[in-house]
Amino acid sequence: MKFKFFTTTVVCIFFTLIASISAQKGQQQEARPEGGFTKKVSGVWNCGDFGKLTLKQNGISVTGVYDSNGGSMRGTISGNTFSGVWSESTTGDSGAFEFELAILRMSPDPTHLNGKWNHTNDRTWQSGWNCVK
Missing domain, CATH: 1.20.5 (Single alpha-helices involved in coiled-coils or other helix-helix interfaces)
Structure with missing residues (x-):
């Protein structure tokens, strides 16, 4: 027994x-950054057709450059969102962007940026600006 x-x-x-x-x-x-993970996005990200995105972070402020058309961006992180404005020196285009910070593999920092963007003259959001670190 x-x-x-x-x-x-x-x-x-x-x-x-x-x-x-x-x-x-x-x-x-x-897991998402609000779940106790960091919101550090500095570094080099692979953004597919948009090329390489290099971000530098200072607190919640972030600046960056990307390969496509001499692109640059600046924005802030609030909650799980990194948003701001982008511009391209080659084309003269500009607009807004919004990335969701996501952790899709074991890491204390975001591993994916899932984004959308628009042009200044056309506020219709376009999807597919997705980056992986």
């Missing part, structure tokens, strides 16, 4: 531990 009780207890502890580990893995993949 003692062996059966011991075995049942060990099995229950094992399954509780497995469930806890699985829940933690799910949380790590879905």
